[in-house]
Amino acid sequence: MQTTYERELSQTRDFLTQHNHFLIVSHVQPDGDAVSSTLVVGWLLSCLGKKFVMVNEGPIPKRMRYLWRAEEILDLSVTPLDRKFDHVICVDCADFKRVGMTHEWFAEGAQLLNIDHHPTNDLYGTVNLVVPSAAATAEILFDLLTYMGLDLDESAATALYTGLLTDTGGFRYSNTSPKVMAAASKLLEYGVDGPGLSELLLEQMTLPQLRLLTRALNGLELTEDGKIGWVSVDDEDLKATGAVHEDMEGIVNYPRNIQGVEVGLLFKVINEQAVKVSMRSAGTVDVARVAQHFGGGGHVRAAGARIEGTLETIIPRVLEQVRLQL
Ligand code: AMP
Ligand code: MN
Ligand code: MN
Numbered sequence: 001m002q003t004t005y006e007r008e009l010s011q012t013r014d015f016l017t018q019h020n021h022f023l024i025v026s027h028v029q030p031d032g033d034a035v036s037s038t039l040v041v042g043w044l045l046s047c048l049g050k051k052f053v054m055v056n057e058g059p060i061p062k063r064m065r066y067l068w069r070a071e072e073i074l075d076l077s078v079t080p081l082d083r084k085f086d087h088v089i090c091v092d093c094a095d096f097k098r099v100g101m102t103h104e105w106f107a108e109g110a111q112l113l114n115i116d117h118h119p120t121n122d123l124y125g126t127v128n129l130v131v132p133s134a135a136a137t138a139e140i141l142f143d144l145l146t147y148m149g150l151d152l153d154e155s156a157a158t159a160l161y162t163g164l165l166t167d168t169g170g171f172r173y174s175n176t177s178p179k180v181m182a183a184a185s186k187l188l189e190y191g192v193d194g195p196g197l198s199e200l201l202l203e204q205m206t207l208p209q210l211r212l213l214t215r216a217l218n219g220l221e222l223t224e225d226g227k228i229g230w231v232s233v234d235d236e237d238l239k240a241t242g243a244v245h246e247d248m249e250g251i252v253n254y255p256r257n258i259q260g261v262e263v264g265l266l267f268k269v270i271n272e273q274a275v276k277v278s279m280r281s282a283g284t285v286d287v288a289r290v291a292q293h294f295g296g297g298g299h300v301r302a303a304g305a306r307i308e309g310t311l312e313t314i315i316p317r318v319l320e321q322v323r324l325q326l
Pocket of ligand 3: 033092137167
């Protein structure tokens with residue numbers, strides 16, 4: 001008998017083989033898994049001889065430009081498309097909102113293939129390949145390529161490894177299952193430069209990035225019981241340090257790393273009316289639930305939400321919701 005996963009894999013294969021022209025999108029402010037998964041789906045479609053366009057609402061992080069055809073992922077904020085698409089593949093997007101402005105290029109009634117690993121995924125696709133137990137969307141794509149009998153090469157392996165490496169925090173988080181390690185081991189056999197990628201993606205910092213971190217940590221606050229720690233960053237911090245948006249990634253781990261802290265928070269001021277909150281849990285609190293309360297989502301230990309309001313009003317509201325889970 002077919003398992004649910006096998007059924008979803010076969011529906012996914014049919015979606016990919018039965019149509020000819022696809023739009024591939026990932027979530028706003030893409031991370032390593034989002035960018036890699038976009039490229040791996042592109043790689044897969046090239047193997048099938050299909051046409052595709054890879055896009056994101058904004059630019060992809062500079063440090064990911066080493067990935068195969070990364071420069072082909074169009075930044076829709078500067079390069080509009082010349083047509084709409086009837087077949088769209090969304091990777092690493094927990095819900096439809098996460099595709100951002102890319103949805104303007106979905107034709108009316110477009111069919112969506114939703115490939116994702118967030119437990120909060122609401123199955124918005126026409127076809128859904130959603131595996132909450134997977135550490136990364138890249139892990140699901142590894143299974144899909146195996147299922148479809150496609151032999152990897154070094155560029156596809158490097159992209160898959162990048163997704164696994166970044167979403168597991170360098171194979172350290174609790175999502176680092178035996179299956180992840182087995183996949184990583186196979187990928188290394190295709191010539192992936194594991195240590196080089198760790199150095200580039202997890203160790204190296206630019207000087208502005210370090211200055212931004214320093215400045216953010218100067219404003220670190222803790223609740224009286226020491227269980228919640230948070231920092232915030234705004235445009236002024238970026239201007240003062242010369243840092244760019246992607247340099248905010250990783251800052252949230254610092255408040256979380258403090259002994260005794262159960263939940264670390266990073267508040268990124270988007271504009272005067274909106275704040276993006278990143279949440280990290282030491283394990284006791286399910287931050288995906290907190291994020292969902294604010295219309296966001298994620299995983300038990302890593303989640304996020306975009307909240308309308310000013311920083312001053314949002315911080316106490318988020319703290320209150322986290323306290324309810326403690
Ligand atoms: P971040 O804090 O942006 O690194 O995100 C942590 C995790 O939560 C990632 O798996 C994100 O994909 C997910 N996430 C972040 N923001 C949202 C959101 N607004 N809605 C759903 N999931 C989110
Ligand atoms: Mn992601
Ligand atoms: Mn992911």
